[in-house]
Amino acid sequence: MTRNEIIKPENLVYKKPTLMNDNHMHYCPGCSHGVVHKLVAEIIEEMGLREKAIGISPVGCAVFIYNYIDIDWQEAAHGRAPALATAIKRLWPDRLVFTYQGDGDLACIGTAETIHALNRGENITIIFINNAIYGMTGGQMAPTTLMGMKTATCPYGRDPQLHGYPLKIADIAAQLEGTAYVTRQSVDTVSAINKTKRAIRHAFENSMEGKGSNLVEVVSTCNSGWKMSPVKANQWMKENMVPFYPLGDLKDKK
């Protein structure tokens, strides 16, 4: 069978999600953000929520997510996405409202908004891209930076005596009464990507059913900030991030 006989519309098994437009994404080659963007677009499409989805974009590398996924978006001030999501969801309870935030945005400047929105049980989903660094601004230490990990602002490695300990946001979130679903996933392999897809879909369904707030942490890579190739960054993530930020569901209220 020739290539031309295989490449026919009836044989199509995978294409870029329709909701992801053709704009060139500004991300560095191999950045985890793109993989999660695709999943968000696929899930909204599959749930038939294109007209009902409202995303809140962060300050951080993902600030331009609104240029890539064709749904309604609001851009929040740094860290304030969960507060904005709260307002939008309360005004439009029938909408799918979610935030998409990095670890600097969510776990540093926006810690208060994150914890309180989750604790209030707002019917929203927070997608949390934890790459253990401030990617956008050039790779500074984040609250999530691992112990001993070198960044632009801790060139000798994170020292708990000086910088405190890495913050496990998902573990905190799981303790809060308001959260329905808290999970930690990754997007480094096909099976991990499929699990993350199921997790985001579950969180979106919970949000629509009014079950409470949902946090999907995605342990991610920032190969530029980490100064390694995308393939190496995935390996480094698995070897160093996953032992400290173990994958799996932390809470799933029935």
Add this chain to the structure above:
Amino acid sequence: MGKIKGAIVVNTDRCKGCNLCVVACPFKVIALTKEVNVRGYNYVQPVLEDACTGCCSCATVCPDGCITVYRVKE
């Protein structure tokens, strides 16, 4: 039961040459070219087309959605 055959189409202008798909392909079907695209990235092309099963691993891991996959049962 017939053999499963796959084929991929790469959006070479969109590709950033990150190599994630090359590593993800179980059958070494794809490789980065020496040439660069409009943005200056080496891009991915099939080099062992006959081995493709249309498993979608490459397309799933691609952060930029550059790969379209087709599959048939012969």
